[in-house]
Every structure is written in structure tokens, then in C-alpha cells.
Amino acid sequence: MTVQVASGVVSLWHRFRRNRAAVLGLAIMALIVLAAAFGPLLYPVDPFDMLGRPSTVPSQRFPLGTDVSGRDILAGLLHGARVSLLIGIAASLAATLVGLVVGALAGYFGGWLDAVLMRTTDFFLTIPSFVLAVLIVAIFQPSVLIITASIAVVSWPSVARLARAEFVSHQGRDYVDACRAMGMSNAEIMLRQILPNALPPVIVIASLMVATAILTESGLSFLGLGDPNIISWGYMIGVGRTVLRTAWWMSAIPGVTILITVLAINLVGEGLNEALNPRMRQR
Amino acid sequence: MSALLRVSDLTVEYDTLGGALRAVDGVSFTIAPGETVAIVGESGSGKSSIAHALLRLIPRASGRIAGGRIEFAGEDLAALPEHAMRRVRGARIGMIFQDPMMALNPVYTIGRQIAEPLLLHGSVPVRRAMDRVVELLTLVGVPAPEERIRQYPHNLSGGMRQRVMIAMALASGPRLLIADEPTTALDVTVQAQVLALVDELKARLGMAVLLITHDLAVVSEVAARVVVMYAGRKVEEGPVNEVFADPAHPYTRGLLAASDWSGDPRERLREIPGTVPALAELPEGCSFWPRCPDAEPRCRAARPAELASGARRASCVHAERIWRPS
Incomplete structure (x- = not known):
């Protein structure tokens, strides 16, 4: 069994490798993950400490400058990476799990269960997802857990629809x-027979969902709905917004970081799509 | 001799927008232990629905067994709770399907899939499972079984896949094997091999076979008795040689004439005029009368009763003169 799985992973890597952009995306992702994991250790500066004069340009002491309160932007970027990745991945995992369960039950059993679950899914799809996320965070206290949950709540319906389609066809x-x-x-049939067949497209959607979740989290903290105890990229853009004309880099640096992260995840998702798509395997 | 399987008055319905359709309408037949019975009929005659109904595989969302009894070794399968039914499926009744490519899961190796029913019904301990898989593959004539167990369905030819399906169906030593169009998706030469294999295994393992097919040549080769289906109803039943030599129902006669290739090759192919009626628009009386060369007014008036003569049964008024009501 382990031999089979290992050889499956090896051949998956061979197919993935053919897409250069996807490999580039994976390399960037690896850098960001490393920065999030070890950055705060190698650069031990508290992102909330007011260490210098406000709004300074990048210098030797502050490699990326300081924000309006004199806080180190590089420290914020490194700590913010943890939050963005954590929320992005946790929310996508939760949404994928919920979507898979709902879609699998609806698609496999059909009938009234299908009708009830899919109308519920449609109900969630009709509400603009960002507005719903804002609403959920506004009702509860903004914390990492609530923000993650709110993003998961708005993300699962697309997984549910996809999973249902796969389970119906299988x-x-x-x-x-x-x-x-x-x-x-x-x-047993659902978990061990159909799921392995239905999983590839779901994995692709889930990987792309990480990017959307990071964007949603940034949007929430830009609007001041982030966890006040944790620095995040969206919050940093929000802070720089007031001085956009005099200190543009204050918003641009976290903004470009979000852009690169989301782009890298999308490239990886695209590569996974090609590598996992059975029609591409024969090539 | 008591029957292994006694189906009485089986009715299967499917839900459609226009209401419930009777795909199988009051069909009865029996299978003795070790006997091969064939069910023949055109597409839509209900023959596959019977096969699925016997194992209760009719999708719950779209259809149901609406009536009748399915007595298998003294138990009524139609009334069995689902968990008890799971112990019958695969363990005491095996099934093979029309397209062996579609009936194997593409993501698992052959060995793993054949081991599945063994482990499911606990017939062998886990560490012995692969040895048993190799035994089974040898039994169904798959060469180099030790290598095959590591291969995937798409690595195998059609005939090999069907042998794998048969090995899976036989894994737990069933007393009845249901073969739903087992050779339709195969090449003619491979068809013959697979049929010969089923026949040989039947004799060796002493199991009964229910063969679902539209191919009369296949029926005459392997079956002892035949049930002819038309538009969800059984129209004729009897020993294969007697039915084929002297069909009692005009539909059976038409089928046999249509499959007779012995005539002049320049002659037009013989066919039964008209088409099978849609189940929603079955005619009154005998469902075959609009296509029947011998139709009379009384055929339209009422559904013909089943008549019997020895081991034979037919539902046609024209058999009346020679046969008595069953």
C-alpha cells in the first residue's frame, strides 16, 4: 500500500513538474511558508512596538520603513504571513470538509436529502459572500477563530456543488x-470507493480557495474587522490608507505581498489541476 | 426438487414525471440448485431490472420493488432488512456486470478489488487474502496472477477484466451467480471463452447461474431453461431445447426468426414489425398484440392467462387449444 501511494506521489510530481509556472508558484509558496515559520524568529521585532519615527522610508534600521505609528513594517509582514496562511488554510480545510460531506450525501443518496441540502447550498450562494463574512464577524467578536469560521461558512457551498456533481456521476x-x-x-462505498475518484477536482478547488480565503481575511482586516491582537496584511494596508499620497509604500508593500501570495497559490492550483486531471495523464 | 430461488409475482416500478412505470410486471420463475436459467428480451423488457431487484440494487430514489416475493434458500429477500441483505450480496449471491471496465474502480489495483469481498464477508484472514486472490485468478484462468494483482483495470484487456469480475463475484463462494449481459461488451471470440468459463465454474463449484441476455445464441449454448420477457412481462418459459424447437408465443417465434441466419444471404433480414411499446403506453390486453401476426379481437380485450404444458409456460391465447391453464 505505502509503495503504491509513494509511486502515485512520484508520478503526480512528474506531471506537476511539466508546468513551469506551477513550479515557480510552488517555490514562491515555499518561501512564504518559510518566512512565516522562521521569519519572526530570525527577525525578533514585535510588530506592535512603536520603535521609530512614524512613516519613515526604508532604511538600514527599518528595512521596509515604519508605519504611521512608527511600527516596523518588515516585522508586520513576517508576523502577518502567519495569520494569512493560518486563516487561509484552516478556513479552506474546514470549508472543504463541510462541502464534501454535504455534497457526498446529496449526490449519493439523492431524493429529498439532495433537495434539502442543495437548496440550503443555493441559499448560501445567493448571498454575496464577502457581505456575509462581514456580517458574521460583526455579530461575533473578531478573533482568529471567528474570522476563520466566517470564511469557511461562505466558502463551503462551491465545494458542496462540485462534490455533489462528482458523487452523482459516480x-x-x-x-x-x-x-x-x-x-x-x-x-464504505462513499468513503473508500467514490471519494478517491471524486477527490482530484476537489483538491484543486480547495487549493484555489486558500487564495480567496487570504483575500477575504485581508478585506476583513482592512475594514477593521480583523483580530485586534494580531497583525495582518489587510490591517497594514488599512493603516497606510490615510497616508497613501505621502507614503505609498506603506500600503503597497503588504498589498504586493498579498498579490504575490495569491498568484503563487493560483499557479499551484492550476498545476495541480493539470497533474490530477486524468485526461492529461496519458500525454 | 426444491428451488434455490423462487421469484413469485415480482413487480418493479420506477418513478417518472408521468407517474410510476412498471418495468417488471408480475414475473414468476424458479431456479434449481446448480441450474442455469436465462432471461431473454429486448432492451427495456425489464430483464436487467429483475437482476437488480434480486439483489435489491434498484436505486431507492427512483424506483422500488412494488410487489412479489424473492425466496432465496427459504428467505424472502424482498422483505429482508438492508443490513441482512448486505450479508446476502456478494456472499451468497454474486453478480457480474455488462461492462467490466465500468464495473471496476479505476483507482484501485486488481488484487485489492478482488480482496474486497473476501475481507468484507470475513471469509479469510487479512494476511491470507492475497493468496486467496491469486487462487481465484488462477481459477478464472488469468495468466501470471501474481503480477496481475498489482495492475490497474486499465492495464487489462476486456476479456481479462471480465475474468477479474467473475473472480470477484466468486470470491465468497456464492450459490447463485447473476450474470447481467456478461458478454455484450466483449469481442465475439472472448465471449465464447467467458461463457465457457462460467459454464465450467458452475459445474465445478455447483452454483446456479441466472443469465440475463438478449443474445439467443448465448442462451442455447449455456442455459437449461429460458424465460422470455416482453415489455415487463414474462411471455414464455421452458426448457431451452423445447422452447427453441417449438416456440409457443408469437413473440418468441419472431425473436427466433429474427436471429436465424441460416436463410439465403441475399434475402432481407427478418424482423418483428413495429417497435417495443413505451411502458407508459402499453396497449390494452396482451402487450404484444399490435405487433403480433396472429392477433385477434380477444387479444385486445384481456391480458392472456398463463398456460402450462409440462415444464413449459406461455401467456398467449393461441396456446389454449393444446395447453391447459396453469
Whole structure:
């Protein structure tokens, strides 16, 4: 079994590697993850400490300058990476899990269960997702947990629809009938037979969702709805907004960081899509 | 001799926008232990629905067994709770499907898929499972089984895949094998091999076979008895040699004539005029009368009763003169 999985990963890597842009995206992602993991250790400056004069240009002491309160922007960037990645990944995982369960049940069983679950999904899809996220955070206290939950709540419906489509198409196939004919239970068929077939497109969507989640989190903290105890990229843009004309880099630096991160994740997602798509395998 | 499987008055309905359709309408037949029975009919005659109904595989969202009994070794499968039904599927009744490519999960190796029913029904301990898989593959005539178990379905030819399916169906030593169009998706030469294999295994393992097919040549080769289906109803039943030599129902006669290739090759292919009626628009009385060369007014008036003569049954008024009501 382990040999099979390992060889599967190796061949996946071979297909992924053919897309140069995706490899570049993966390299950038690796840098960002490393920066988030070790940056605050190698550059131990508290991002909330007012250390210098406000709004200074990048210098030897402050490599990326200071913000309107004299806080070190580089320190903010490194600490903010942790928050962005944590919220982005946690929210996507939660949304993927919920979406998979809802979509699998709806697609596999059909009937009234399908109708109820999918109308609920449609209900969530009709509400503009960012507005809903703002609403949820505004109702509860803004904390990392609530922000993550709010992003997950607005993200799961797209996974649910995709998962449902996959499960609908697979539950009608002969191999599922064959599994039932040999006495497998519904849970076993869903988890062990259909899920491995349905997973590739879901993995792609989930990876792209990390990018959207990071953007949503930035948007929330830009609006001042972030966790007040934690520095984040969106919050830094918000702080620089008032001095945009005199100190443009204050907003531009976290802004470009978000742009690069989201772009890198999208490139990786695109590469995964090509690598996991069975139609591409024969090439 | 008591029957292994006794189906009585089986009715299967599917829901459509226009209401419930009867895909199988009051069909009865029996299978003795070790016997091969074939169900023949055109597409839409309900033959596959019977196969699915026997294992209760009709999708719950779209259809149901609306009536009748399915007695298998003394138990009524139609009334069995789902968890008890799971112990029948695969363990006591095996099933093979029309397209072996579609019936194998593309993401798992052959060995793993054949091991599945073994582990599911706990018939062998986990560490012995692969040995048993190799035994089974040898039994169904797959060469180099030790290498095959590490391969994926797409690495195998159609005939090999169908052998793998048969190995899966046989894994737990079922007493009945349901073969739903097992050779339709295969090349003619491979068809013959697979049929010969099923026949040989049947004799060796002493199991009964229910063969679902539209191919009369296949029926005459392997089956002892045949059930002919038309538009969801059984129209004729009997020993294959008797039914084929002297069909009692005009539909059976039409089928046999249409599949007879012995005539002049320049002659037009013989066919049954008209098409199978849609289940929603079945005619009154006998459902075959609009296409029947011998139709009379009384065929329209009422559904013909089933008549019997020895081991034979037919639902046609024209059999009346020679046969008595069953």
C-alpha cells in the first residue's frame, strides 16, 4: 500500500513538474511558508512596538520603513504571513470538509436529502459572500477563530456543488453497483470507493480557495474587522490608507505581498489541476 | 426438487414525471440448485431490472420493488432488512456486470478489488487474502496472477477484466451467480471463452447461474431453461431445447426468426414489425398484440392467462387449444 501511494506521489510530481509556472508558484509558496515559520524568529521585532519615527522610508534600521505609528513594517509582514496562511488554510480545510460531506450525501443518496441540502447550498450562494463574512464577524467578536469560521461558512457551498456533481456521476456507475452487489455498506462505498475518484477536482478547488480565503481575511482586516491582537496584511494596508499620497509604500508593500501570495497559490492550483486531471495523464 | 430461488409475482416500478412505470410486471420463475436459467428480451423488457431487484440494487430514489416475493434458500429477500441483505450480496449471491471496465474502480489495483469481498464477508484472514486472490485468478484462468494483482483495470484487456469480475463475484463462494449481459461488451471470440468459463465454474463449484441476455445464441449454448420477457412481462418459459424447437408465443417465434441466419444471404433480414411499446403506453390486453401476426379481437380485450404444458409456460391465447391453464 505505502509503495503504491509513494509511486502515485512520484508520478503526480512528474506531471506537476511539466508546468513551469506551477513550479515557480510552488517555490514562491515555499518561501512564504518559510518566512512565516522562521521569519519572526530570525527577525525578533514585535510588530506592535512603536520603535521609530512614524512613516519613515526604508532604511538600514527599518528595512521596509515604519508605519504611521512608527511600527516596523518588515516585522508586520513576517508576523502577518502567519495569520494569512493560518486563516487561509484552516478556513479552506474546514470549508472543504463541510462541502464534501454535504455534497457526498446529496449526490449519493439523492431524493429529498439532495433537495434539502442543495437548496440550503443555493441559499448560501445567493448571498454575496464577502457581505456575509462581514456580517458574521460583526455579530461575533473578531478573533482568529471567528474570522476563520466566517470564511469557511461562505466558502463551503462551491465545494458542496462540485462534490455533489462528482458523487452523482459516480453513484450511477457500474463499479458502485458492483460494490453494492458484493455487500458493501453505503458509508464504505462513499468513503473508500467514490471519494478517491471524486477527490482530484476537489483538491484543486480547495487549493484555489486558500487564495480567496487570504483575500477575504485581508478585506476583513482592512475594514477593521480583523483580530485586534494580531497583525495582518489587510490591517497594514488599512493603516497606510490615510497616508497613501505621502507614503505609498506603506500600503503597497503588504498589498504586493498579498498579490504575490495569491498568484503563487493560483499557479499551484492550476498545476495541480493539470497533474490530477486524468485526461492529461496519458500525454 | 426444491428451488434455490423462487421469484413469485415480482413487480418493479420506477418513478417518472408521468407517474410510476412498471418495468417488471408480475414475473414468476424458479431456479434449481446448480441450474442455469436465462432471461431473454429486448432492451427495456425489464430483464436487467429483475437482476437488480434480486439483489435489491434498484436505486431507492427512483424506483422500488412494488410487489412479489424473492425466496432465496427459504428467505424472502424482498422483505429482508438492508443490513441482512448486505450479508446476502456478494456472499451468497454474486453478480457480474455488462461492462467490466465500468464495473471496476479505476483507482484501485486488481488484487485489492478482488480482496474486497473476501475481507468484507470475513471469509479469510487479512494476511491470507492475497493468496486467496491469486487462487481465484488462477481459477478464472488469468495468466501470471501474481503480477496481475498489482495492475490497474486499465492495464487489462476486456476479456481479462471480465475474468477479474467473475473472480470477484466468486470470491465468497456464492450459490447463485447473476450474470447481467456478461458478454455484450466483449469481442465475439472472448465471449465464447467467458461463457465457457462460467459454464465450467458452475459445474465445478455447483452454483446456479441466472443469465440475463438478449443474445439467443448465448442462451442455447449455456442455459437449461429460458424465460422470455416482453415489455415487463414474462411471455414464455421452458426448457431451452423445447422452447427453441417449438416456440409457443408469437413473440418468441419472431425473436427466433429474427436471429436465424441460416436463410439465403441475399434475402432481407427478418424482423418483428413495429417497435417495443413505451411502458407508459402499453396497449390494452396482451402487450404484444399490435405487433403480433396472429392477433385477434380477444387479444385486445384481456391480458392472456398463463398456460402450462409440462415444464413449459406461455401467456398467449393461441396456446389454449393444446395447453391447459396453469
